[in-house]
Amino acid sequence: MRRTVSGFVAELAGGGVVRARKLLVATGLVDQLPDIPGMRERWGRDVLHCPYCHGWEVRGGAVGVVATGPMSVHQALLWTQWTPDLVFFRNGVEISDEQGQELAARGVRVVDGEVVAVVGEDKITGVRLADGTSIARETIVVAPSMVARVGFLAGLGLSPVEHPMGRHLAADAAGRTDVPGVWVAGNAADLAAHVVVAAAAGVTAAAGINAELVREDTVRAPFDARTEAEVTTRVLGDRRHGLAAQVSGE
Ligand SMILES: Cc1cc2nc3c(=O)[nH]c(=O)nc-3n(C[C@H](O)[C@H](O)[C@H](O)COP(=O)(O)OP(=O)(O)OC[C@H]3O[C@@H](n4cnc5c(N)ncnc54)[C@H](O)[C@@H]3O)c2cc1C
Structure with a gap:
């Protein structure tokens, strides 16, 4: 992806x-x-992340939350809404006394x-x-x-920045x-966006882009018209001058 005087050029893999x-x-x-x-192979089937996307399908089952960072306790608490049989695998992640009490209060066993x-x-x-x-679980x-x-935006000076859930634009x-003319919608910007939120962000961005295009065209219109008029006058003026010169025998 690169910038040009009038916008952007995207080079596609197929040439x-x-x-x-x-x-x-x-x-x-x-x-x-x-x-x-074993985790990557089962991602999206019985290794899951989102209670809103998958909770209903695995409700009441034996679920284990494998901690990866500070957000994992929050994630485990959300999953307590779907099953009373929840194990929190600490997996090297430190949890505070308060977090331990929260998990206990919701009946979560910490391993x-x-x-x-x-x-x-x-x-x-x-x-x-x-x-x-080995600890038996049906869902992780x-x-x-x-x-x-x-990554393809690096040439435009845009790269993802830190976010509690990862890195986003x-x-x-x-x-x-921050780069004029570049807009973003969906998960690239909003890591937590579900489908409808991502789609809605696309609509919002599209409206913003369209407003910007119309504004630019409106600002440019009188200039374009004036330039055209000036060029026409100059060209016709020169021709008239030439014609006049021929008629007068100059
Ligand atoms: C396991 C799992 C289950 C989920 N279940 C649900 C659910 O039940 N309900 C729900 O609302 N949400 C669910 N989500 C979240 C949902 O997937 C996202 O909200 C949604 O896909 C975000 O849409 P998006 O358009 O931002 O990104 P995506 O859907 O990821 O679309 C991005 C597109 O860009 C393409 N692309 C990437 N790089 C390039 C490139 N360089 N050039 C050209 N094309 C490129 C990709 O191939 C892809 O087609 C789930 C997510 C996961 C991981």
Whole structure:
């Protein structure tokens, strides 16, 4: 992606080129999972993250939250709405006394020790800890680090910034980034956005882009018209001068 005098040029993998005056980035994010064998393979099936997306399907089951950072306690508390059988695998993440009390208050069992594998063939059967202990679970919940998929914007001076859930492209409420002409919608900016929120952000950004295009065209219109009139006058003026000279025999 690069900037030109009038906008942007996107070079496509197949060799094509797309030109535009404005850029709306909607390339989503990458879920970076902890490097635990068995986790990546089952992502989106029985390794999950979002209670709103998946809670109903696994309600009442044996769920284990594998902690990855400070947000994991919050995530576990949300999942207590879906099952009374919740285990919080600390997995090396420190939790405060207050957080421990919160988990206890919601009936969550806390297990120390590092999780070294998610086990099971067609379906998860549990996790294995570093000391060899296996704990039966049907569903694993984990908070991946969510990283906006925007590496191709580096040439425009835009790169993702730190966010409690990962790294995202900073933008204002309408999706306008710090780089003029570049807008962003969906997960690339809002790591927590669900489908309808991402889609709505696209509509909001599109309206903002359109308003900007109209404003630019409006500002430019009198200038374009004047320039055209000046050029016409000059060209016709020269011709008239030439004609007059011929008629008068100059
Ligand atoms: C396991 C899982 C389950 C989920 N379940 C739900 C659910 O039940 N309900 C819900 O509302 N949300 C759910 N979500 C969240 C949902 O996926 C997101 O909210 C939504 O996909 C965000 O839309 P987006 O357009 O921002 O990004 P995406 O949907 O990720 O779309 C980005 C698009 O950009 C393309 N792209 C990326 N890089 C480039 C590039 N360089 N050039 C060209 N194209 C590129 C990608 O291929 C992709 O098509 C779930 C997410 C996960 C991970």
